[in-house]
Amino acid sequence: MLLFVESNTTGTGRQFAQRARALGAEPVLLGADPGRYPYAAEDELRTVVVDTADGDALWAAVQRLATGARVAGVLSSSEYYVATAAELAARLGLPGPSAGAVRACRDKSVQRRTLAEAGVPVPWFSVAGEAAEAVAAAQWRGGPVVVKPVQGSGSLGVRLCRNSREVAAHAEGLLAATVNERGLSTPALVLVEQYLTGPEFSVEVFGEHAVVTVAKHVGAPPVFVETGHDVPAALPAAEAAALAGSAVHAVKALGLGWGAAHVELRLDGGVARVIEVNPRLAGGMIPELVRRALGTDLVDAQVRAGLGLPVDLDGTADAVGAASIRFLTAGTDAVLGDTDAAEAAALAVPGVVDAALYRPPGSRVGPAEDFRGRLGHVIAVAAGPGKSARAADTARALGLATALEHISTKEAMPV
The missing domain is CATH 3.90.1170 (Aldehyde Oxidoreductase; domain 3)
Incomplete structure (x- = not known):
């Protein structure tokens, strides 16, 4: 069995289960409400109802499953549960990333400090626990700033604020939230950071290898909705090398280096500054673009890694x-x-x-x-x-x- 802790509501969740079956492993989805993932019923996926926010209940459910069949791996296609899956895998002696590194990476304030201390180029930033602190940080630097939650996904809560009034209003709204869209508790902290206007990219990293650089299209401020991606990014060799170098440096600095990582960056005056590192496969159907463009199946690679199987990142001749x-x-x-x-x-x-x-x-x-x-x-x-x-x-x-x-x-x- 390959256990999946929760899933994406869109994107690669279904593909994870499909790849597991193709490799001869039975996919089993553990979720508080498996019904929120329509593909589970459509694909006749075995599901287990369990409070995935309760570590003891989740471990008990895994132990019950392990008494009836061999658990070969534990993964999650949802960023919110990657660390939980890693902890379960470690307890079972199975492959996976460092749960501690994943949890630290998911807190953008911790992540940003770690990257800065390691010499990875990042925007200037400040962490605030009150709206007044956020305003003070913005005023100290001057100009527009980006205010975002220290935990999140899919650009939720990320906003460009052009003055103190906007900073205060947005920070107050973020700090008032005690749980995220999944009902999980969130830290009462926001990140105030430099607004970079250079072109945005992502580098898809697997292990410590930069697989491909992706050109990202983002909607107009004040929000940053991703409106498209191009694989691969059309770039001069020097810029491509700078982006890949910063991405791999960031992954290593954060203690990751197992499986997939999605690194978002902007080119700022020729410097590839890391906006954030996500300890998971990319969203926005980027893995599907990589598969079609290069013949490299990142979903298959992640599932293989979770099962302890060899991973081949080489593309196919018909790409x-x-x-x-x-x-x-x-x-x-x-x-x-x-x-x-x-x-x-x-x-x-x-x-x-x-x-x-x-x-x-x-x-x-x-x-x-x-x-x-x-x-x-x-x-x-x-x-x-x-x-x-x-x-x-x-x-x-x-x-x-x-x-x-x-x-x-x-x-x-x-x-």
Whole structure:
């Protein structure tokens, strides 16, 4: 058996289970409410209901499973439970990352201090436990700053604040929250950091090896919704080397180096500054782009590592070379119309291999504040990232033009 502690609600959760089965291991999902993952029932996945926030209850459930069959590994596709899975794996003597390193990495204040002390280029930052502290930090540096929770995922709570009033209001809102969207307790701390305006990238690292650099597309401030990715990033050799070097340096400094890590960076005057390190596979369907572009299956690699099997990061001969994704988001309040027609319009663009709308016709939608505001996606492939990007951009525009029916301000409703 390969045990999975909770799952992504979107993205790679289903793929983790599929890869486990392909390798001959029975996937078993442990969750407080497995019903929140529709694929579990659709794929007839074995599930165990357990309070995954209760360490004793979770360990008891694992022990019961271990009496009936051999547990070969423990993983999680959800960032919130990677450390929990690592702790269980260690107790069973199975492969996994350092749970302590993962927990430290997930606290962005601890992570940022560790990176700075190790000489990894990072933005300037300050940690605040009160709104007044956040305001003081912003005033000391001057100019706009980014204020974010010290724990989180998917750009939740990340916001550009241009003045003291905005800093105070956003910090107060973040500090008032005692639990995150998963119901897990959160530290009463925020990170105030330098606003970097250079282009954004991610480096997908496996172990201590930089697999690929990804060009990231981000929506307009004050929020930082990721609107697309290009694999691989089209970059001069020196910039590509700087990004990969900073990413691997960061992974090593944090004591990771087992399995996947998703490192987000910005180029700032030629310096590759690490924004954050996530001790997990990338979201935003980046692993799927890497598989299509390079023939390297990062989900399979992570599952193999969890099972203690050899990992091969080499690509395949039939890889197309490049892949791009664009997420469909509304610019204004609107209603989704004919979603089938929108998908068909996107798929008619040469090079587009996938198009999907996530919500049914008639859904009222509005501008995205984070990843949850995405309406759908299109994926295009080509021999080079420029061609795949152009195809994805065209398909996104056609899909939105077909799907969205604009409504008046008077009729608009909150999303």
